[in-house]
Amino acid sequence: MDFLAADQWAGYVAAVYGISAVALGAAILVTLLAWRRAKARLAALEQRP
Amino acid sequence: MQFLFRYANPAQFMRLSDMLLPFLAAATLLAFAVGLYLGLTVPPDYQQGDSVRIMFLHVPAATAATTVYGAITICSILSLVWRHPLSDTAARAAAPFGALFTALGLVTGAIWGKPMWGTYWVWDARLTSFLLLLFIYFGYMALWNAIEDEVKAARAAAILALVGAVNIPIIKFSVDWWNTLHQGESIISGHLAPVFLAPLLVMMLAYLLLFATLWTVRIRTAILERRARSLMQGGI
Numbered sequence: 001m002d003f004l005a006a007d008q009w010a011g012y013v014a015a016v017y018g019i020s021a022v023a024l025g026a027a028i029l030v031t032l033l034a035w036r037r038a039k040a041r042l043a044a045l046e047q048r049p
Numbered sequence: 050m051q052f053l054f055r056y057a058n059p060a061q062f063m064r065l066s067d068m069l070l071p072f073l074a075a076a077t078l079l080a081f082a083v084g085l086y087l088g089l090t091v092p093p094d095y096q097q098g099d100s101v102r103i104m105f106l107h108v109p110a111a112t113a114a115t116t117v118y119g120a121i122t123i124c125s126i127l128s129l130v131w132r133h134p135l136s137d138t139a140a141r142a143a144a145p146f147g148a149l150f151t152a153l154g155l156v157t158g159a160i161w162g163k164p165m166w167g168t169y170w171v172w173d174a175r176l177t178s179f180l181l182l183l184f185i186y187f188g189y190m191a192l193w194n195a196i197e198d199e200v201k202a203a204r205a206a207a208i209l210a211l212v213g214a215v216n217i218p219i220i221k222f223s224v225d226w227w228n229t230l231h232q233g234e235s236i237i238s239g240h241l242a243p244v245f246l247a248p249l250l251v252m253m254l255a256y257l258l259l260f261a262t263l264w265t266v267r268i269r270t271a272i273l274e275r276r277a278r279s280l281m282q283g284g285i
Contacts, residue, residue: 007093009100009164016103016157020110024259027149031263031270038273045280 058134059272066265073262080255087248094245103161105248109256111154114182115217117147117260121189122214125207135268137203138275140210141193142267146260148186155179166230174223175231178216185213 088105124140127133158176159169170176189209196202219226224233235241241249 007098009098012160012164013099013102016106016160019156019160020106020153023149023153027146027263028259031266035266035270035273038270038277042273042277042280045277048280 059138059275062135063269063272066269070262070265073258073265077255077258077262080251080258084248084251084255087251091244091248094242097165100161100164101245103157104245105252107154107157107161108249109253110150110157111179112253113256113260114147114150114154114179115220116257117143117150118182118186118210118214118217120264121147121210122217125210128203128207129211137199137207138271139264139268140207141203142271143260143264144186144190144193146263146267148183148190150256150260151179151183151186155183171230173229173231174227175220175229178220178223181216182213182220185209185216189213 084105088102091102093099094101121140121143124133124136124143127136128140155176158179162171163169189206192206192209193202196205223229224231233240236246236249
């Protein structure tokens with residue numbers, strides 16, 4: 001794999017990929033957690049007598 | 050227009066999005082897998098070396114940032130002119146993703162700028178107008194949260210979104226209108242080498258699919274929260 005033998009800019013490339021992965025991963029996580037929370041809250045309210 | 054109203058009321062949206070979400074998520078994963086593979090295995094650029102790989106994340110983030118703002122603008126027009134039932138919810142749900150993509154575009158661009166330009170930041174027209182986009186996103190989200198009455202908040206936010214839309218063509222054409230350090234448009238003009246074009250386009254598609262997937266989930270969340278609120282109010 002060419003990218004494993006990256007040149008003197010490897011640090012910059014790794015930083016960009018790392019920051020992007022963390023940011024997008026966090027966005028996915030936060031969005032899915034909010035969705036699950038909303039579903040659970042609505043389900044609890046609908047089961048209320 | 051009737052199509053929009055028929056398929057975008059909350060109940061129809063929940064049914065339609067329930068069917069679409071698995072396909073959107075799968076397409077997003079596939080596009081990211083293919084895009085990342087292509088982007089990390091293309092040969093280094095003869096001038097930029099391996100730092101050219103930053104383009105495959107920087108450009109899609111920047112493109113997504115302006116596309117999300119375009120979506121917010123369309124939703125705002127639908128809200129102000131036609132009182133579309135889902136448009137306010139959709140516009141509000143899109144904003145955090147737009148802010149995230151804008152921040153990513155700025156950060157990845159700054160990191161790319163250091164090895165290529167010798168500096169992380171310059172106050173040129175492209176970078177400054179893009180920073181302004183981030184502030185517009187922050188202002189838009191703050192306005193939604195600042196006004197308690199949802200109808201008034203939606204109206205004010207939609208107007209702000211329309212005013213802020215002026216910045217989008219400024220971002221796009223800033224590199225033509227002013228002398229900037231940021232390079233000019235290179236995809237449509239054909240200046241980008243074909244070997245880099247394929248991974249770039251796939252990654253742009255991946256970012257837009259990711260936005261579409263997360264946006265759909267966030268609109269669904271907002272609809273569920275609204276139902277929960279109305280149940281709470283009904284139960285009091």
